[in-house]
Amino acid sequence: MKGKGSRFERDLIAELWKNGFAAVRVAGSGLSHFPCPDIVAGDGKMFFAFEVKMRNSLPLYLSNDEVENLLEFSKSFGAQGFIALKLPRKKWKFFKVEDLRETIKGYRIDEEIYATGKDIFDLRKLSFS
């Protein structure tokens, strides 16, 4: 599972570079006691922190801890925090925390939320606006 996760993260890294963002994978995000995302990216104007998820199907559930970790890092670093979600045979989709659906224990991306997700071109547009 770790290897599979890394492969998807590398895939997103390549996608980000191709679209004009310098991107790096974060080492040992699970081990550090400082908040940290899976990927950090920037293009000189905009900076992004990504929590990377891949699922075979929706919904995707996120714990409060995961979401708070992303928000805390993003705020300290000066990045926009996004959940990056890969579904089979779909392009990467990106979600801000405020766009997620809250559940009792955390957050959820269901079909309806998924349909509102941004793609990588929307991220580029953020940088030009």
Next chain:
Amino acid sequence: MKGKGSRFERDLIAELWKNGFAAVRVAGSGLSHFPCPDIVAGDGKMFFAFEVKMRNSLPLYLSNDEVENLLEFSKSFGAQGFIALKLPRKKWKFFKVEDLRETIKGYRIDEEIYATGKDIFDLRKLSFS
């Protein structure tokens, strides 16, 4: 050697957080075919990319490739690139590429250059100016 390098990098990460910068270690910087530094940090205003080095004594030699990799990443990401150098019983010192001494094959930090190095408080000041 890899483990020792990681330990020093984690030490610098902690130092950066303590001084108000969100910082992450970059995964597999040697493996990626994209340019990437050892550490990326930011505080909402300034963004830094660090190539991390530890030596028992000076001079420190850097290859053209290492330096170009740092410059290329920093420019694409929108970060200030620094060489972070740890000597025994000394605090971290930070050097911009333009402050290094050029050699035939690359760059060097000798005693004279070392004396001009910035400390972590200088990095903070950069962020406030």
